[in-house]
Amino acid sequence: MEEYSIKAFVFDVYGTLFDVHSVVNKCDEFFGGKGTEISKTWREKQLEYSYLRQLMGNYDTFYSITRDALRYAVKKHDEQLDKLSEEELLTAYIHLSTYPEVKDILVQLQDKKVAVFSNGSHDMLDPLIKKSEICDLFDEIISVDEIRQFKPTFPSYDHVAKILEVKPKEVLFMSSNGWDISGAKNYGFQTAWINRQNLPIEELNLEPNIVYQDLTSILEWK
Amino acid sequence: MEEYSIKAFVFDVYGTLFDVHSVVNKCDEFFGGKGTEISKTWREKQLEYSYLRQLMGNYDTFYSITRDALRYAVKKHDEQLDKLSEEELLTAYIHLSTYPEVKDILVQLQDKKVAVFSNGSHDMLDPLIKKSEICDLFDEIISVDEIRQFKPTFPSYDHVAKILEVKPKEVLFMSSNGWDISGAKNYGFQTAWINRQNLPIEELNLEPNIVYQDLTSILEWK
Numbered sequence: 001m002e003e004y005s006i007k008a009f010v011f012d013v014y015g016t017l018f019d020v021h022s023v024v025n026k027c028d029e030f031f032g033g034k035g036t037e038i039s040k041t042w043r044e045k046q047l048e049y050s051y052l053r054q055l056m057g058n059y060d061t062f063y064s065i066t067r068d069a070l071r072y073a074v075k076k077h078d079e080q081l082d083k084l085s086e087e088e089l090l091t092a093y094i095h096l097s098t099y100p101e102v103k104d105i106l107v108q109l110q111d112k113k114v115a116v117f118s119n120g121s122h123d124m125l126d127p128l129i130k131k132s133e134i135c136d137l138f139d140e141i142i143s144v145d146e147i148r149q150f151k152p153t154f155p156s157y158d159h160v161a162k163i164l165e166v167k168p169k170e171v172l173f174m175s176s177n178g179w180d181i182s183g184a185k186n187y188g189f190q191t192a193w194i195n196r197q198n199l200p201i202e203e204l205n206l207e208p209n210i211v212y213q214d215l216t217s218i219l220e221w222k
Numbered sequence: 223m224e225e226y227s228i229k230a231f232v233f234d235v236y237g238t239l240f241d242v243h244s245v246v247n248k249c250d251e252f253f254g255g256k257g258t259e260i261s262k263t264w265r266e267k268q269l270e271y272s273y274l275r276q277l278m279g280n281y282d283t284f285y286s287i288t289r290d291a292l293r294y295a296v297k298k299h300d301e302q303l304d305k306l307s308e309e310e311l312l313t314a315y316i317h318l319s320t321y322p323e324v325k326d327i328l329v330q331l332q333d334k335k336v337a338v339f340s341n342g343s344h345d346m347l348d349p350l351i352k353k354s355e356i357c358d359l360f361d362e363i364i365s366v367d368e369i370r371q372f373k374p375t376f377p378s379y380d381h382v383a384k385i386l387e388v389k390p391k392e393v394l395f396m397s398s399n400g401w402d403i404s405g406a407k408n409y410g411f412q413t414a415w416i417n418r419q420n421l422p423i424e425e426l427n428l429e430p431n432i433v434y435q436d437l438t439s440i441l442e443w444k
Contacts, residue, residue, distance in 0.1 A: 044266075045425075051273040052401050052426065055375050056408045068425035075422035153277050179274050186278045200297035203267075203290035204274065 006190065006221050008113035008164045010142075012175035013120055016194055016215075018096035018128065026092040031079050038073045045069035047179075050119055050150045059148040061121040066090060093120075094127040098134055099196075105215045106137040112222065115140040117160050117173070119150050140164065152183020161189075172221050178202040185209075192218055228412065228443045230335035230386045232364075234397035235342060238416055238437075240318035240350065248314040253301055260295045267291035269401075272341055272372045281370040283343040288312060315342075316349045320356055321418075327437045328359040334444070337362040339382050339395070341372050362386065374405020383411075394443050400424040407431075414440055 011017050020043075027042070028035030046062075046069040053059055060068075067090055074081040081089075106114060115138055118125055122143050129135055142160055149156040161168055168188030175181050178201065181193040185206040193201070193208035194215055201207055212218065233239050242265075249264070250257030268284075268291040275281055282290075289312055296303040303311075328336060337360055340347055344365050351357055364382055371378040383390050390410030397403050400423065403415045407428040415423070415430035416437055423429055434440065 048270075048273075048401070049426065051270075051277060052374060052404065054277055055273060055372075056405055056426075056428075057376060058408060058426070058428075072422055072425045150277075152274060154279060179270070182274065183278055186280060200294055203294045204271065204278075204280070206278075206280075 005170065006112070006172045007166045007170040008115060008172070009109050009218070009221075010115045010117050010160055010164070010171050010173045010189070012173075012177060012180055013116050013118040013125065013128070014093075014096075015176040015196070016174060017098055017102050017116065017134070018132075019099055020093075020096060022096055023089075023092045026089055030085055030089065031074075031077070034077050034079060038077050038079065041073035041076055042070050045072050054150045054153060059150070061123070061145055062119045062150075063090075063121050063124050066093065066124070093124055094131065096128060096132075098132060099214065101214050101216050103134050103137070105218065106134055108219060109222070110137065113139050113164050113166070115142055115160070115164060117142045117144075117151075117157075119144050121145040151180055152186065154187055157184055157187035157189060172218065174215065174218060179204075181208045182206040190221075192221070227392065228334070228394045229388045229392040230337060230394070231331050231440070231443075232337045232339050232382055232386070232393055232395045232411070234395075234399060234402055235338050235340040235347065235350070236315075236318075237398040237418070238396060239320055239324050239338065239356070240354070241321055242315075242318060244318055245311075245314045248311055252307055252311060253296075253299070256299050256301060260299050260301065263295035263298055264292050267294050276372045276375060281372075283345070283367055284341045284372075285312075285343050285346050288315065288346070315346055316353065318350060318354075320354055321436065323436050323438050325356055325359070327440065328356055330441055331444070332359070335361050335386050335388070337364055337382070337386060339364045339366075339373075339379075341366050343367040373402055374408065376409055379406055379409035379411060394440065396437065396440060401426075403430045404428040412443075414443070 014020050024039040027039040031038050046066050049065045049069055144150050144156050147159045171189045173184040173189040174192045174194055176194045176196045181191045182202050182204045185191045191208040193211045195211050236242050246261040249261040253260050268288050271287045366372050366378050369381045393411045395406040395411040396414045398416045398418045403413045404424050404426045407413045413430040415433045417433050
């Protein structure tokens with residue numbers, strides 16, 4: 001671990017603080033045996049559409065992108081989706097549970113700046129956090145939507161540093177997404193990859209400062 | 223079909239003119255039962271790394287990205303890769319076959335401007351085309367590497383229009399990749415999606431002008 005004084009602990013949301021597995025369950029409920037496949041395509045397309053829209057200069061909110069990705073996924077697997085089902089599936093994104101260690105860790109960081117930083121737009125993000133057991137534990141809820149720049153662009157992470165009024169190296173950024181860690185490292189944040197799925201490090205020449213299996217050990221950065 | 227005078231026919235390469243299935247076969251040869259999975263991850267990561275590097279402002283050639291994606295894919299599926307195997311697998315990308323209808327179609331377009339436009343760098347692209355039966359049928363072999371802007375960015379397609387000295391609407395762009403068609407449409411090309419895999423249209427509000435199952439019917443744009 002490198003020696004830096006960390007002033008702000010910044011967390012990605014989906015898959016990092018909140019377990020998205022209940023979205024998979026919801027897909028199973030609607031699509032039976034195809035639920036797992038559909039939710040996998042849904043997640044892949046959700047990410048891909050955020051990349052593609054950013055690359056084409058066609059920004060749209062993560063909520064819209066999540067809806068569009070769902071529509072694609074359902075079509076790809078030859079299923080039907082009516083308005084009501086679509087709404088119920090999308091609503092799954094605001095009823096997620098935090099991972100078991102999350103609340104305790106956040107409580108112990110209250111003498112530092114603590115923020116979330118997500119591709120999610122506030123229409124998804126705010127209700128999710130408000131309903132959760134960690135609603136009072138953040139100084140800032142930061143969305144890329146405020147500047148219409150999806151992660152992993154440089155300006156997206158720069159937005160966080162500006163809001164928190166810290167230097168890049170004073171931020172420990174945590175995400176379970178390898179690509180998000182690459183982007184944060186590329187910008188200049190300290191990075192802890194929360195490798196919950198035990199995946200290889202991305203081959204992008206931007207290795208995380210440290211890799212943990214869950215958030216428990218991030219306290220050694222205090 | 224809309225009425226335009228098409229002056230240039232521009233083709234994507236991998237999956238559009240050339241069948242990449244032999245890459246899958248090569249993976250099967252090296253990794254047995256895991257070949258299909260590894261080649262799937264390889265292709266996904268190849269695309270993802272091109273998007274991510276462009277978004278982060280960390281351009282690298284498609285050859286390097288293809289190598290990095292292969293390394294990731296092999297690690298993900300708990301296999302080993304030595305230098306020699308890596309080279310042999312990468313070489314598969316310069317020994318691809320064209321789809322059955324390709325040569326005949328290209329021959330019939332010789333009174334128009336005909337070009338390829340690929341994310342592939344010239345170190346991959348030139349040997350592939352040179353070895354193929356269609357090597358003499360193009361006016362231009364255009365790579366994003368010339369301007370270090372991967373598809374689907376706006377400047378990448380703009381580079382093609384500039385080289386061919388045509389207006390965007392005078393180009394018919396053909397690709398089997400939905401995201402590539404979205405990018406070309408976003409730029410202003412006429413687009414024919416060669417939907418060889420029978421996939422749904424991407425949910426990006428950029429529908430192709432027309433969809434074909436293979437290249438045969440593009441002659442109606444002459």
